[in-house]
Amino acid sequence: MSAPTLVVGEALVDIVSTGSKTTRNANGKPKATPGGSPANVAVGLARLGVPTELVTRFGTDPYGDQLGAHLFGNGVQLSPGSVEPGFRTSTATATLDGAGVASYQFDITWEPPALSLSRGCPAVHTGSIATVLEPGATAIRDFLKTLVDQPVTVTLDPNARPTITPDPVSTWAAVRELAALSDLVKLSDEDCEFLRPGQSPESIAVELLSAPRTQCVVITRGSEGALGISRDGRIDVTAPRIDVVDTVGAGDSFMAALIAGLNGQDLLGATRLAGLTSQNLQTVVDYAVKAAAITCTRHGADPPTAAEHAATWGA
Template sequence: MIVVAGEALIDLVPQDAAHDSPADGRGTDAGSTPGRTPALPALAPRLGGGPYNTAVALGRLGSPTAFCSRVSLDAFGEALLASLRAADVDVSYVQRGAEPTTLAVASIGADGSAGYSFYVDGTADRLFAVPRRIPDGVRAMSFGTCSLVLEPGASAYEELMRREAARGVFTALDPNIRSGLIADADAYRARFKSWLPSVALLKLSEEDARWLGGTPEEWLASGPAAVVVTRGGDGLSVFTRDGGEVSVPGVPVDVVDTIGAGDTVNAALLHSLAARDALSARAAGGLGGDAWAEVLRFAARAAALTCSRAGAEPPYARELAGGAGADR
């Protein structure tokens, strides 16, 4: 089983169908007409959060998966859990709380890229507590995003990551930088470096890499067996401790938005490594170039499908069956 630890939240996504609404009921286009309220986009709630999306994607791909988090008892929290169950994700490691669900307001650029502002004060996922025990049958754990930034939950997730890595669990990390949530950038960068000895697979975007200010070679020297860097539509690359580097191109697709694409990559990487019995630092670091190219192509195809539809809607295994790089 693969356990994904981190936040579940609600993305509020702008809708193309949003229209101006008259302030005075006279029914003409608002524009800059005096007396009219400025138009605001309609926002639709979408289930989300980087770790949550990763767990759903793993479940849809057919990997035995569990989600480890703290989720609100409110209606959003119930919807989040229902969708996890629908993807066959085990929710027995989910803690519950009366606090509200975190909200992330998305803005979509002309190229489909997504930016976010967050409403996180007093929300349930910030109060996550370290579980006493993770079962021995767990093969890997995945961490990242807001859950490793917002205290006091961040320290709890960090403790869990270090503890499980120390007992031999394959750990994957996607920092998925949200700079607006990071009060002290230098302190976060130092903390990120302190995690690397406990990380077997580091995956991050080239934007994250620039913000963190390091290189794959530097990160590999600190602990990970492999570092995967994503470049959006230009594809992704893996770097390994033996100096190996493998790159594959992106898969052309009509992009609706990029919400959840990186999370889908996380899931596809773990799913493919599991299929190759490579969920250990030694096995992942020892994969040959051809095997890594297959893993990366599978991840690129999965991410492209996610980008082809609105919101974080990762693909099912049947949608990826039979293509180049498909899971064996």
């Protein structure tokens, strides 16, 4: 069995509401579902058949028990120290607008357990709140610096959260530093608008690709699909037409499928995307767009399995 891909970042529960009305379960309590961008990516990877280990932090309270059961049930391995008795599990209140697009308010504390790289680990992924909220953000940045000479591919999804980091200038500076330590950076068009207002996605990608290590930038564009820019060229992928239920977790499903696709092309590990061609990128981004589309047809952060992807879109 190959060594697992390592995902580092927050795991929390999403409390979903529509406008002023909170969604409730059969017992009348607010409906809480497992979430957190990195945790969603870890589940997405595992469902797509990629062995995955998650470094996170949550408690042994009811929300934490729910998270643990969800992660374990989907085949995600938890790093030692990720579950801490007495720690209060973090939450995010997701409010859906009329189109099913979510906005978030967070109640979160982030400080990961000790970070280390297992022998043979092909890739490390991180992003979202975990990369900007102290003291955990410094721990992640220092960890990525130790990977500079290691045979491992690093991927980053900043997943900007203006409610956590309202200043785009300082947030962009932090993103640039982490991006320079990463082989692939994924952004959404909303990230681009917040972090670099007035700049085109293409110019942002070129800016990030100026770092010697960064080989590829992928930018998602919601219903319009995604574009990928690498040192070999640019590709555009159109999103399939679907009936959207909500967009919760769609970007995380995309990210998981992007990593899984690169794994399937044997581009992770020591090569660090060095052999990535425009044809490879087209195939991988198309796979990721279709994974995100499946998630958008379902409630909440519910990434597809490899079998569901194949059944919906073909092998």
